Amino acid sequence: xxxxxxxxxxxxxxxxxxxxxxxxxxxxxxxxxxxxxxxxxxxxxxxxxxxxxxxxxxxxxxxxxxxxxxxxxxxxxxxxxxxxxxxxxxxxxxxxxxxxxxxxxxxxxxxxxxxxxxxxxxxxxxxxxxxxxxxxxxxxxxxxxxxxxxxxxxxxxxxxxxxxxxxxxxxxxxxxxxxxxxxxxxxxxxxxxxxxxxxxxxxxxxxxxxxxxxxxxxxxxxxxxxxxxxxxxxxxxxxxxxxxxxxxxxxxxxxxxxxxxxxxxxxxxxxxxxxxxxxxxxxxxxxxxxxxxxxxxxxxxxxxxxxxxxxxxxxxxxxxxxxxxxxxxxxxxxxxxxxxxxxxxxxxxxxxxxxxxxxxxxxxxxxxxxxxxxxxxxxxxxxxxxxxxxxxxxxxxxxxxxxxxxxxxxxxxxxxxxxxxxxxxxxxx
Amino acid sequence: xxxxxxxxxxxxxxxxxxxxxxxxxxxxxxxxxxxxxxxxxxxxxxxxxxxxxxxxxxxxxxxxxxxxxxxxxxxxxxxxxxxxxxxxxxxxxxxxxxxxxxxxxxxxxxxxxxxxxxxxxxxxxxxxxxxxxxxxxxxxxxxxxxxxxxxxxxxxxxxxxxxxxxxxxxxxxxxxxxxxxxxxxxxxxxxxxxxxxxxxxxxxxxxxxxxxxxxxxxxxxxxxxxxxxxxxxxxxxxxxxxxxxxxxxxxxxxxxxxxxxxxxxxxxxxxxxxxxxxxxxxxxxxxxxxxxxxxxxxxxxxxxxxxxxx
Numbered sequence: 001x002x003x004x005x006x007x008x009x010x011x012x013x014x015x016x017x018x019x020x021x022x023x024x025x026x027x028x029x030x031x032x033x034x035x036x037x038x039x040x041x042x043x044x045x046x047x048x049x050x051x052x053x054x055x056x057x058x059x060x061x062x063x064x065x066x067x068x069x070x071x072x073x074x075x076x077x078x079x080x081x082x083x084x085x086x087x088x089x090x091x092x093x094x095x096x097x098x099x100x101x102x103x104x105x106x107x108x109x110x111x112x113x114x115x116x117x118x119x120x121x122x123x124x125x126x127x128x129x130x131x132x133x134x135x136x137x138x139x140x141x142x143x144x145x146x147x148x149x150x151x152x153x154x155x156x157x158x159x160x161x162x163x164x165x166x167x168x169x170x171x172x173x174x175x176x177x178x179x180x181x182x183x184x185x186x187x188x189x190x191x192x193x194x195x196x197x198x199x200x201x202x203x204x205x206x207x208x209x210x211x212x213x214x215x216x217x218x219x220x221x222x223x224x225x226x227x228x229x230x231x232x233x234x235x236x237x238x239x240x241x242x243x244x245x246x247x248x249x250x251x252x253x254x255x256x257x258x259x260x261x262x263x264x265x266x267x268x269x270x271x272x273x274x275x276x277x278x279x280x281x282x283x284x285x286x287x288x289x290x291x292x293x294x295x296x297x298x299x300x301x302x303x304x305x306x307x308x309x310x311x312x313x314x315x316x317x318x319x320x321x322x323x324x325x326x327x328x329x330x331x332x333x334x335x336x337x338x339x340x341x342x343x344x345x346x347x348x349x350x351x352x353x354x355x356x357x358x359x360x361x362x363x364x365x366x367x368x369x370x371x372x373x374x375x376x377x378x379x380x381x382x383x384x385x386x387x388x389x390x391x392x393x394x395x396x397x398x399x400x401x402x403x404x405x406x407x408x409x410x411x412x413x414x415x416x417x418x419x420x421x422x423x424x425x426x427x428x429x
Numbered sequence: 430x431x432x433x434x435x436x437x438x439x440x441x442x443x444x445x446x447x448x449x450x451x452x453x454x455x456x457x458x459x460x461x462x463x464x465x466x467x468x469x470x471x472x473x474x475x476x477x478x479x480x481x482x483x484x485x486x487x488x489x490x491x492x493x494x495x496x497x498x499x500x501x502x503x504x505x506x507x508x509x510x511x512x513x514x515x516x517x518x519x520x521x522x523x524x525x526x527x528x529x530x531x532x533x534x535x536x537x538x539x540x541x542x543x544x545x546x547x548x549x550x551x552x553x554x555x556x557x558x559x560x561x562x563x564x565x566x567x568x569x570x571x572x573x574x575x576x577x578x579x580x581x582x583x584x585x586x587x588x589x590x591x592x593x594x595x596x597x598x599x600x601x602x603x604x605x606x607x608x609x610x611x612x613x614x615x616x617x618x619x620x621x622x623x624x625x626x627x628x629x630x631x632x633x634x635x636x637x638x639x640x641x642x643x644x645x646x647x648x649x650x651x652x653x654x655x656x657x658x659x660x661x662x663x664x665x666x667x668x669x670x671x672x673x674x675x676x677x678x679x680x681x682x683x684x685x686x687x688x689x690x691x692x693x694x695x696x697x698x699x700x701x702x703x704x705x706x707x708x709x710x711x712x713x714x715x716x717x718x719x720x721x722x723x724x725x726x727x728x729x730x731x732x733x734x735x736x737x738x739x
Binding site: 198199200201202203204205206207208209211275276317320321322323324325 | 440517518519537539540541542544545559560561562563594597600623624625626628629
């Protein structure tokens with residue numbers, strides 16, 4: 001069980017590494033990282049070899065925001081298919097949101113998810129538990145029990161905590177556990193019935209808008225509460241210009257606020273909704289060009305800490321309907337890397353920064369033992385060819401669901417090997 | 430040469446296409462005044478009126494238009510919600526297409542439904558109104574009626590008054606009227622003026638009386654009374670005080686101003702009853718011309734495939 005990854009460009013932000021190296025993996029652990037050609041073996045030892053010439057070798061990617069739909073909505077995705085989709089996209093660790101059925105608001109559900117992940121999942125799965133029982137926004141969940149069972153953060157994702165008093169208490173209560181609260185920031189009374197960003201395009205298309213202010217107001221509220229109570233806030237899928245500014249201000253005050261952006265929010269604008277493709281319907285919605293530019297600036301200056309997909313599988317029956325009736329969300333795991341690499345071409349981020357926002361920074365924020373190539377760590381490693389061009393083909397997705405607006409896009413950055421504990425878990429398709 | 434496959438909206442209609450449609454409607458209008466109101470132009474053709482949203486006048490207008498051209502017209506009321514029977518919009522459309530209609534006329538309460546159907550079926554689609562998006566046949570019959578009364582469209586000033594945000598008629602009229610060289614003013618309470626509409630090449634205001642002096646056409650929109658519940662209005666009474674077309678307001682207008690309303694009218698809320706009956710009101714002429722315009726569209730969409738008829 002020995003493997004050598006040869007001649008790759010090894011990028012490991014934690015160890016400040018970006019140069020050609022060979023990596024020795026033994027019994028699933030990273031044993032050595034040496035200059036090319038300098039790893040030697042005992043006579044008779046026959047390691048398997050991956051020639052990574054022309055490729056980037058980096059820590060396996062981490063996605064802190066996915067929906068694997070199990071238990072409850074297995075027709076959209078399961079932990080098995082979700083993990084396969086993640087591996088196909090280069091991810092070796094994901095955090096699953098609690099809006100399953102039953103909701104992940106009790107130890108039993110958290111343990112069930114972890115048990116399924118152990119037996120059927122091919123990558124690492126971290127459960128995020130609910131802030132409130134049944135996501136109803138009325139009573140706090142049993143956070144102590146959930147943490148002990150393995151929850152790594154709390155969120156009512158998709159059902160933002162509207163009640164101000166409850167959110168304040170959630171910040172206070174969660175301080176005991178030192179786990180972040182993840183908010184899907186949306187004032188629901190401002191977005192009721194809405195299905196796309198409010199602006200000229202929604203007016204032309206006759207679709208009810210979801211104003212960016214719905215996001216901004218809740219981001220501001222949460223920061224204001226946090227400043228009083230302490231605790232930690234992680235803003236999910238930030239999408240608006242003013243929200244980026246609010247997070248930037250909060251960080252400059254030294255508040256423990258972090259945020260993520262989904263690839264579609266730096267790749268597309270609300271112009272993509274023309275034609276009523278329901279695969280452009282997500283929450284928060286695709287915003288205006290000014291917002292996309294602000295997102296890119298936030299990525300550049302570090303206001304936006306990480307990239308997370310909000311992988312939201314929906315069966316075609318939930319999407320092949322009138323735009324207003326379609327479910328929110330798109331699958332993201334198998335398109336995240338090439339879309340993020342476009343930021344390198346656009347000179348928004350360096351290759352190392354993109355990898356950092358997909359590996360070590362999420363690991364830091366959520367305190368995961370992952371996201372770097374330090375010796376002795378489990379060998380969760382991604383090998384991809386950054387210059388290989390290919391067309392995104394949704395029919396080849398490993399996810400059960402194919403709801404992506406990027407079908408047919410020509411992109412660069414092909415995942416070649418996704419190793420978890422040294423074992424390639426990329427299934428061919 | 431008329432090469433459009435569908436009529437989904439007026440946004441993509443050129444000046445030439447609109448002129449062709451209006452000219453064709455002119456020639457068809459006379460048919461409806463004959464003792465025997467039927468020509469064989471579309472004999473053997475099947476037209477399905479697929480109405481997911483209840484409608485009496487628009488559906489009747491399409492039905493009469495098809496029948497006066499000798500087409501077989503079938504009316505279908507689709508479920509108003511796609512999830513009612515577990516069959517979605519596309520399934521319904523594909524099932525109907527399997528019976529080989531020549532045109533499907535689609536009305537739906539949600540924006541984009543007609544366009545979505547057109548992406549999945551091969552037969553021509555006429556959008557009979559989708560949500561707050563477009564209602565192209567209404568805009569074309571409005572243009573037809575204006576042109577008939579004024580002789581031409583270029584340079585005319587129109588003021589459209591009321592709930593702009595929730596009107597598909599407005600959007601279709603803006604595109605078509607701009608294309609034909611008209612100047613469009615939108616008037617209504619700011620709660621009913623949608624974000625960004627000023628970027629569509631129109632002027633926007635709140636003061637009805639202040640803009641009426643140079644307008645050639647006043648188009649009053651229907652007020653959906655339930656809008657009050659979404660904080661858009663204080664009361665019907667106040668709305669009416671601000672935006673009802675009364676003889677007092679009309680005194681400030683040109684003598685030959687034309688009055689339009691897409692119907693059905695809330696009498697006394699949008700237009701006072703005496704004005705509805707005045708000779709400046711062309712509300713019933715709009716209805717008459719609606720049949721001719723729809724005949725023209727059906728004929729043109731099937732033209733070229735049907736050389737032996739007529």
